[in-house]
Amino acid sequence: MDLNFAPEDVAFREQVRTFIAENYPEHLRGKNRRAGLEKDDFLAWHRILHKQGWVAPSWPKEYGGTGWTVTQKYIWGEECATAEVLPVLPFGVNMLGPVIYTFASEDQKKHYLPRILSGEDWWCQGYSEPGSGSDLASLRTKAVRDGDHYIVNGSKTWTTLAQHADWIFCLVKTNTEVKAQEGISFLLMDIKTPGITVRPIITMDGSHEVNEVFLEDVKVPVENLVGEENKGWTYAKFLLGHERSGIAGVAGSKRQVEKLKTIAGSERSGTGTLMEDTDFARKVAELEVDLLALEFTELRTLASESAGKGPGPEASLLKVKGTEVQQRLTDMTLEAVGYYGFPFVNGPNVEGSNIFPVGPDYATQAGPTYFNHRKASIYGGSNEIQRNIMAKMVLGL
Amino acid sequence: MDFSFTEEQTLLRNTVQRFVQDNYELEARQKIVNSEEGFSRDYWQQLAELGLFMAPFSEELGGMGGSQIETMIIMEEFGRGLVVEPYVPTVVLAGGLLREAGSQAQKDELLPSIIGGETIFAVAYAEPQGRYNLADITTRAEKDGSDFRLNGHKAVVLGAPWANKLIISARTSGGQRDDSGITLFIVDKNTDGVSSRDYPTIDGSRASEIILENVKVSGDAVIGEVDDGLPLLSKIFDEGIAAICAEASGAMRVLNDTTIEYCKTRKQFGMPIGKFQVLQHRMVDMFMECEQSVSMTYMVNLKLDESDVEREKAASAAKVQIGKSGKFIGQNAVQLHGGMGMTDELNVGHYFKRLTMIDTQFGNVDHHLKRYAALDA
Structure with a gap:
């Protein structure tokens, strides 16, 4: 047992840290919230990383991955979070990409993978439906074969950033006669296909992050089917299980703890600062303890991954504990700013706004961020569903 | 970055595991706990012969060249079996103090007899008024020529009834809660003026109130520097914390496994109670608490050699985690076992009591x- 990184990993960390410092776009620094960003803002860093060959560290090298070790990938994630770079959008690189290179045809690989890497295609995810959230397999969007096409009808919801998307990958029902899981297929659709309508959903923090997507008699060529018909559930589960690295968000939360402490060090409470208030300091300490435990649980997972054991359903633990910590951080940040949590003058879009903020700069986003982050325990399989998974897969109940 | 164990460490774990499995079934353990002495001298000797007491010491000190990781492995397995033999006071605390600051003569005399199982130590740091503050000490050690005279009351000295030697913190200068002015003394338990009231503890161990009346101690019995015992005690305390965190991890694993097994077999309303989601989620929360505790146990054991501040933060953070998780797992293990969990006959209550203490x-x-908050400010 040893906590030190190997010399080559230390050198790697230095290399990527320098790269980020020298190449991250100046105008995006500090803008680590999605709200208020333009499409090009999201893609700027993606394009720089693509040029460097670092856009998809989790992919096998033959498809454009970096060939980094598990530890290197971890270091990369840590450095990105510490520098507060806007993460590369996960939909193409981390979600669809692995499904394509694992299950799709050679032609599909050749067509889609380079476009994901370059950022030419912006993907969004068509999984949830108004009637199918946690019980995803009950989805009702139907695809009926008609010659060389499928005719798709239904609707998808919570589709993140679909307003910018070029393509959507969808789970659709191709057989309603069998058990729910056995009649699902995985279809790729050009979002400009006639019959697809994207409607914004505004969340309680005032931001436009998610959408509803309506599908009315959408004609999708059969060559857009991934893998085999009716095997989509397998690919869907693979996708859900794939993107696990960094799921705990430890480095990002560490950064937020520092920010919270800075805020609490500036805010007054009685004759001292809020950070000197023993009640508040105790809560910060409790949070830090939980975060430290999470960090070491993640490192243990990483170690077993390096030893060739894939991350098991234990990753659900990282999701639950990670999102709990993230939510508490936003909660305490809002608490820390006190009365200046009230003003909502810029809506969620503080960046680029020419309206002068009310109160300290650090307070303007505390409210929206807190309300926005309630999503964390709901998305990606709610934390209750994660507990179901652990009960079944880990505890054998 | 490496969380794997060496071959030697795995062998060590297997050895301890086998010892605990063969000798420490609940019934056997309760027999030891309820015996006149309250621990087994025979087992103590066996543990020495298995080399467990030399495991954490360097080779030049007569050990196996191990580290805190060896102690962690041993303690985790001891936690699984609720082993009561005084490994922590003798090997971790007293052994640690001697390793860290013992004079050559003290090391030469005492380490071999710790390693050989002949000497059992108890460390008397607590006092009735002091709560958890190591510096809150009213026991006085007054200079008397080259000797010292000790007077005072040391509280809840764990393992003291079994010990033949004590390490006592006493004030040689300064006010009651001053950091400086504390000195550590090695005292034979049969020295004139040392008296004790021995009693069982609720978690199956034994402890004593130690009263010191004009106890004459030679100047050679001081560990480290006069007046400067606190940093030393504090450091070894953190090693003790790291050790009992490992013990707690082992105990938590057993409690969780036992609870899951019980919920799979206990039937109510025509089905195993483990099928009820509200209980499943409770057990998942217990599982997560346990994993976080194991992580923190690794963390603190790997950080014991860092700077004082880092070490203290690590020890406090781990202790917070273990305290919370132990309470959560212990209470819920009893709850999920229902009335059976209340009985003395199942192991559940015994593990719960140890985790609580x-x-x-x-x-x-x-x-x-x-x-932690003070160190972090």
């Missing part, structure tokens, strides 16, 4: 949260 030992959650 581990929270108190070396300072509880509140104490360590405060210490």
